[in-house]
Structures are given as C-alpha cells and as structure tokens.
Amino acid sequence: MAVPKRRQSKGRSRRRRSHDFLTPLQLASCPQCSTPVPTxxxxxxxxxxxxxxxxxxxxxxD
Ligand SMILES: [Zn+2]
Structure with missing residues (x-):
C-alpha cells in the first residue's frame, strides 16, 4: 500500500483547516411575533x- 513519505507539517494541516469552519446563522426577528428566525x-x-x-x-x- 502506498504510504506518505513525510509527515505533513502542522502549518500545512492548519492552513488546510483554516477553511473548515461554519458561519453562524443570520438571525432576524419576525416582524409579526419578534421571534429570532434565520433569514x-x-x-x-x-x-x-x-x-x-x-x-x-x-x-x-386539527
Ligand atoms: Zn413569527
């Protein structure tokens, strides 16, 4: 089985993972009942x- 020759550096892994995040939901309040609702x-x-x-x-x- 093919195996990587070198261990990937911390910097390289971290650079790749710099995009692995979720953006928080955009919440707006409902104009009728003012409950926070995603847009x-x-x-x-x-x-x-x-x-x-x-x-x-x-x-x-019912
Ligand atoms: Zn509502």
Missing amino acids: HVVCPTCGYYQGRTLVADEKDA
Whole structure:
C-alpha cells in the first residue's frame, strides 16, 4: 500500500483547516411575533413570511 513519505507539517494541516469552519446563522426577528428566525425562512412560531402567513397554526388544522 502506498504510504506518505513525510509527515505533513502542522502549518500545512492548519492552513488546510483554516477553511473548515461554519458561519453562524443570520438571525432576524419576525416582524409579526419578534421571534429570532434565520433569514429567508418561514417563522416556525407563527408561519409568517414575505408579508403573509403561509403556514396555519397546527391547532387550527386539527
Ligand atoms: Zn413569527
């Protein structure tokens, strides 16, 4: 089996891993119920998005 000739330096590994991070979620508050909601996502609390309620309350559906 092929095996690396040299151990990779710490600097080389760290340089590669410098891009291995997650960006934190962009949170905006819902204009209707002011819950923090990720941008471009329907509000999970009241179903509000783009100026109208898209998802009805689960209590009403039953
Ligand atoms: Zn909401």
